Amino acid sequence: MVLLCGIKNVLPHNYSMKKYFFVCFFLLLFISAFSQRFVRHTEYKDSSHHFVMVGIHLEGDLPFGDMASRFAGNLNVGVPIVYKTQNNMLFGVEGNYFFSGNVRENPLNYMYNSYGSITGSGGTPANIRLNERGFTVYAIIGGIIKALGTNKNSGLMAYAGFGYMEHQIHIADIGRNLAAINGDMKKGYDRLTGGFAMEQFIGYAFLAKNRIVNIYGGFTFQEGFTTGLRGYQYDTMQPDSKKRNDILIGIRLGWFLPLYKKAPKEFYYN
DSSP, X not given: OTTTTXXXXXXXXXXXXXXXXXXXXXXXXXXXXXXXXXXXXXXXXXXXXXXXXXXXXXXXXXXXXXXXXTBOOEEEEEEEEEEEOTTOEEEEEEEEEEEESOBSOOTTGGGOOTTSSOBOTTSSBOEEEEEEEEEEEEEEEEEEEGGGSSSTTOEEEEEEEEEEEEXXXXXXXXXXXXXXXXXXXXXXXXXXXXXXEEEEEEEEEEEOTTSSOEEEEEEEEEEEXXXXXXXXXXXXXXXXXXXXXXXXXXXXXEEEEEEOSSOSXXXXXX
């Protein structure tokens, strides 16, 4: 439900949901073709292996804490690179980019006239669009409990991450008709925010014997201990130095490409 709730609203106004999933589909298709070329066999023995996994995931998040007053739900696309040991321990890094077309805090509110529009430089209404943009990067550590899996490389997966979160209100002036937010002036309104962050994931990973169907999914919890990164806000006429607790809770679905060092069987794709 989190992934689908408000999916139309979280997309940027000038970016259709159809176009977004079209790009994601062909990205997954490219990775699948890449794996077909480099995978050396169709099956491996049911034993625990060590290898590097490169993944891609799609996530839907709902904000809580201070973040809920600024943004609504968002979509999140991420790439983890993880080393899985023979004992099913996980070590790696993960990067995520999140975005939304539904912004609750409008730093340009004071510019609106009685007709509900902002007068542009030429005396005509300016076309202003607000979107959420943000990213996280984490160093992660965790493991897979193989006792709950269908084979020794699958099972309940859990990991924790420690890193950095940054987000802002992206202000798009369509037609560049509002001089007050062009160039560096925009920095006085964008609410750029960043700081230390943590992530927790709990879910299930299925790594098939054929090495192609390697999917994972579960719940994510992210906590950002952030503060404003701009020295001054033009609309409030004061510094943005408030300490914030930015929380995202979401549902994640993804796919892994395991990169084995050596194949136990000499079978090659043509």
